């Protein structure tokens with residue numbers, strides 16, 4: 001076994017850096033129905049997520065964040081992947097993504113660009129970075145409309 005750090009495949013690194021440099025769905029929503037935020041103190045990653053759900057469909061998502069390329073690109077890919085689908089589908093993709101990272105499962109084609117992060121499974125410290133936005137999404141989906149809209153926006 002080589003002692004060298006495993007390297008990301010060049011192609012996957014490109015996908016990750018593209019989402020990091022040009023995050024999809026960055027910003028905030030005017031009237032989110034669900035919101036949550038989270039941090040990964042080990043790395044200094046932060047994610048705030050706005051979600052707008054109508055019926056059982058995730059119509060809109062937007063996130064603000066800072067931190068490493070893994071945490072931010074994961075958030076960008078996540079919003080792109082689950083937006084427009086049902087809440088149930090979001091939970092399904094979440095399960096596939098976690099299996100890919102935590103159990104080193106074979107990437108599922110349903111993951112789309114998120115498959116690019118499968119190499120992170122080789123870096124246990126980085127797994128938390130990749131999963132941060134998903135933890136935030138899970139939390140956001142658990143809040144109800146009243147909680148989200150009743151939260152005062154302070155400065």
Ligand code: ZN
Nearest residue numbers: 043045068129
């Ligand atoms: Zn990180």
